[in-house]
Amino acid sequence: MPKLSDPVTIRGMEVKNRLGFPPMLSMSSDANGCPTEKTFNIHETKARGGVGLITYEAVSVEPETFGPQNTSANIGKNANIPAYKRVTDAVHKYDAKIGMQLADGGLIGFVLASIFGFKIEPRGPSTVDLLHLTSAYETMVSSWPDTLKQTGAVCKEMSVEEIARVEDLFAAAAKRAIQAGFDYIEIHSAHATLHSAFLAPYSNVRTDKYGGSTEKRCTFLLETMEKIRNSIGEEPPLFVRLSVDELLPDGLKLEESKKIAKIIENAGVDCIDVSQGNMIRNPKGIQIPTYVEHGGYIHLAEEIKKIVNVPVIGVGRIVDPKMADEFIQRGKVDIIYMGRQLICDAETPNKYFNGQLDDIKYCMGCLQSCGSTCVYDAYSGQNYTTISPSSDLKKIVILGAGIAGMEAARVAKLRGHDVEIFEKSDKVGGLIPLLAMEYKKEEFMNIVNFLATQLKKLEVPIQLNKELTKQEISDLKPDILVLATGTEATIPKSLEGKSNVLTQDEAILKSKSIGKNVVVWGLGAYWRGGPETAITLAEQGYNVKALMGSNTTVATEMLIATGRRLWILEYLRDNNISIYFKAKLLDVTDRGVKFLDENKNEQFLEADTLVYCGSRITQGKKLKKQFEGAAPKIQLIGDCKRPRDIGEAMKDAQTFARKLK
Numbered sequence: 001m002p003k004l005s006d007p008v009t010i011r012g013m014e015v016k017n018r019l020g021f022p023p024m025l026s027m028s029s030d031a032n033g034c035p036t037e038k039t040f041n042i043h044e045t046k047a048r049g050g051v052g053l054i055t056y057e058a059v060s061v062e063p064e065t066f067g068p069q070n071t072s073a074n075i076g077k078n079a080n081i082p083a084y085k086r087v088t089d090a091v092h093k094y095d096a097k098i099g100m101q102l103a104d105g106g107l108i109g110f111v112l113a114s115i116f117g118f119k120i121e122p123r124g125p126s127t128v129d130l131l132h133l134t135s136a137y138e139t140m141v142s143s144w145p146d147t148l149k150q151t152g153a154v155c156k157e158m159s160v161e162e163i164a165r166v167e168d169l170f171a172a173a174a175k176r177a178i179q180a181g182f183d184y185i186e187i188h189s190a191h192a193t194l195h196s197a198f199l200a201p202y203s204n205v206r207t208d209k210y211g212g213s214t215e216k217r218c219t220f221l222l223e224t225m226e227k228i229r230n231s232i233g234e235e236p237p238l239f240v241r242l243s244v245d246e247l248l249p250d251g252l253k254l255e256e257s258k259k260i261a262k263i264i265e266n267a268g269v270d271c272i273d274v275s276q277g278n279m280i281r282n283p284k285g286i287q288i289p290t291y292v293e294h295g296g297y298i299h300l301a302e303e304i305k306k307i308v309n310v311p312v313i314g315v316g317r318i319v320d321p322k323m324a325d326e327f328i329q330r331g332k333v334d335i336i337y338m339g340r341q342l343i344c345d346a347e348t349p350n351k352y353f354n355g356q357l358d359d360i361k362y363c364m365g366c367l368q369s370c371g372s373t374c375v376y377d378a379y380s381g382q383n384y385t386t387i388s389p390s391s392d393l394k395k396i397v398i399l400g401a402g403i404a405g406m407e408a409a410r411v412a413k414l415r416g417h418d419v420e421i422f423e424k425s426d427k428v429g430g431l432i433p434l435l436a437m438e439y440k441k442e443e444f445m446n447i448v449n450f451l452a453t454q455l456k457k458l459e460v461p462i463q464l465n466k467e468l469t470k471q472e473i474s475d476l477k478p479d480i481l482v483l484a485t486g487t488e489a490t491i492p493k494s495l496e497g498k499s500n501v502l503t504q505d506e507a508i509l510k511s512k513s514i515g516k517n518v519v520v521w522g523l524g525a526y527w528r529g530g531p532e533t534a535i536t537l538a539e540q541g542y543n544v545k546a547l548m549g550s551n552t553t554v555a556t557e558m559l560i561a562t563g564r565r566l567w568i569l570e571y572l573r574d575n576n577i578s579i580y581f582k583a584k585l586l587d588v589t590d591r592g593v594k595f596l597d598e599n600k601n602e603q604f605l606e607a608d609t610l611v612y613c614g615s616r617i618t619q620g621k622k623l624k625k626q627f628e629g630a631a632p633k634i635q636l637i638g639d640c641k642r643p644r645d646i647g648e649a650m651k652d653a654q655t656f657a658r659k660l661k
């Protein structure tokens with residue numbers, strides 16, 4: 001059996017290894033849908049990192065551009081060809097192959113357009129209930145059913161002429177892509193795109209040649225394949241991406257997808273890219289949360305590989321290249337796509353093939369920023385900037401070995417500065433070891449492990465159990481004092497001293513006793529918010545009676561994180577954990593929690609304990625004042641500056657260290 005580092009040939013195209021970067025929307029195109037400097041960075045860094053194959057994100061074939069701020073990709077006109085050529089030339093310099101994924105977003109475009117306030121008419125194979133076709137949004141956005149009702153939108157059944165028009169657009173776009181230097185074409189026929197909607201029995205109820213049996217539901221895809229082949233000639237490989245299991249009760253399932261795979265193989269497909277899920281009904285197979293185990297979908301690709309003779313790609317929360325290698329060596333698939341892992345660390349292939357395993361940054365599966373950069377590094381991906389040596393070297397003392405302090409130290413040391421960290425507790429990582437105790441969040445320790453390893457290699461001293469006084473800081477004579485001291489959990493003044501009110505930290509650590517019946521306060525973003533703490537407690541056997549807060553939404557960061565958001569909301573729903581929006585906490589008594597609901601009605605929930613996951617406070621300003629004069633410059637970074645999240649803490653740290661002269 002081959003290894004991950006072995007080449008693979010697809011219709012005569014030799015790919016130098018079996019690791020690929022899947023199509024991943026970056027929304028970084030210009031108003032014409034052309035790649036920008038940001039898009040260029042994304043692809044150049046991946047190719048330089050040693051990956052064999054890159055499939056460019058979903059690109060529209062229409063002559064006009066759509067999307068918020070026109071940032072989606074488009075190859076619908078000849079004028080766009082040269083801009084794409086710059087990307088393919090850069091990738092080819094590293095001997096990697098690049099293909100373009102051509103897509104008609106189908107109803108995905110309609111849903112996003114409705115949310116972002118522009119208009120795309122919903123159309124598809126058949127006129128089917130739009131609420132059913134977009135059911136994930138009914139769970140995620142409480143106003144979604146009303147939005148649909150108000151707009152009166154109906155999924156318009158496409159005429160045969162419209163179908164032919166789209167096929168022709170795909171063929172013309174494919175030709176342009178090849179002219180722009182792309183090595184292969186991929187048709188996006190997964191995730192609720194137009195082509196996948198034709199394949200799925202619940203969205204395609206046509207009775208003409210495009211609907212009915214499995215074979216007939218493949219007609220649109222087969223005609224598109226044929227027209228593309230005619231337009232690009234014999235040489236370039238043609239890939240198709242399928243959601244072989246849509247992870248829906250009435251969706252496409254593996255057994256029928258096997259038939260589809262055979263049908264498209266017989267029609268000349270050169271590679272089948274096996275994916276799963278449906279962006280608007282169940283995105284958990286696409287934007288895969290940490291709750292899904294590593295490589296948890298590989299069996300789907302393995303089953304397809306068993307029945308076809310063309311190369312098969314497997315994808316889905318594969319983070320460790322050792323696992324990817326094992327899947328290849330065990331013959332499960334021919335190629336592994338790693339999406340978020342390569343966004344997290346584009347150098348993963350080079351590091352793995354060169355045996356530098358402990359230098360790899362491992363993806364945490366947080367889904368908090370993958371479209372543009374990674375929470376690890378705001379200067380990666382689209383914003384890639386090299387770390388250059390400093391010309392004016394400083395002595396830097398950092399208080400706090402949370403991720404902000406550690407990252408500032410790592411980058412400053414790489415630039416040549418003299419850095420030392422002092423941490424008042426007995427361990428590094430700050431809040432991360434705490435949040436890693438939440439349900440299925442243990443992988444968040446990846447970021448701490450990476451930083452600790454790198455700081456050790458860079459010989460940055462870290463003194464634990466050390467809280468410096470002003471005098472001790474002065475004695476060290478730093479040029480810059482960095483305060484990365486993070487935050488403290490709080491509870492509202494009115495609840496202070498109540499033994500049955502716990503902070504989030506106390507509830508997670510079990511440092512105070514919790515009763516069996518619990519109410520959790522804290523909606524909003526799930527990072528730092530209550531939803532994941534509520535789930536953690538429920539999983540530990542507590543009876544979580546309700547989750548409430550003053551916000552109107554649970555987990556607002558939804559575009560990238562829909563997989564995580566939907567999973568959380570479904571968990572809360574399925575476990576009868578009621579959500580109270582716009583609530584006002586009135587009191588906590590021995591018997592329970594008194595609050596005003598959003599209609600200003602007073603309510604009482606019997607409970608033993610209230611877990612308060614509200615805002616945290618920083619002592620940053622106070623410390624800065626206290627240490628004034630101990631160093632010529634005092635800099636606040638991370639949560640110490642303002643309580644936020646991992647991405648912002650890391651960005652602050654990087655920005656500070658990169659701005660040093």
Ligand SMILES: Cc1cc2nc3c(=O)[nH]c(=O)nc-3n(C[C@H](O)[C@H](O)[C@H](O)COP(=O)(O)OP(=O)(O)OC[C@H]3O[C@@H](n4cnc5c(N)ncnc54)[C@H](O)[C@@H]3O)c2cc1C
Pocket residue numbers: 366368399400401402403404405422423424425427428429430431432434435466467468484485486487504508526527528529637638639640643644645646647649
């Ligand atoms: C329960 C929970 C879940 C969360 N989940 C997420 C999530 O899913 N995604 C996300 O992005 N964010 C999440 N967050 C937020 C995230 O953990 C923080 O934003 C991030 O860890 C901040 O890092 P930091 O280094 O700035 O501060 P911290 O992690 O707070 O580190 C500060 C460090 O400074 C030390 N220190 C304090 N005072 C001194 C002193 N005087 N001298 C020396 N050392 C000192 C502390 O001991 C600590 O080690 C969560 C937070 C909590 C509480």
Ligand SMILES: Cc1cc2nc3c(=O)[nH]c(=O)nc-3n(C[C@H](O)[C@H](O)[C@H](O)COP(=O)(O)O)c2cc1C
Pocket residue numbers: 022023024025026057058101188190191241275285286287288315316317318337338339340341370371560
């Ligand atoms: C931010 C983001 C954008 C994505 N964009 C696309 C896309 O344009 N086309 C597509 O077929 N899949 C898209 N996907 C799915 C990925 O190609 C891939 O299948 C998914 O990220 C799972 O792989 P991973 O766990 O290795 O990241 C996207 C996923 C994410 C998280």
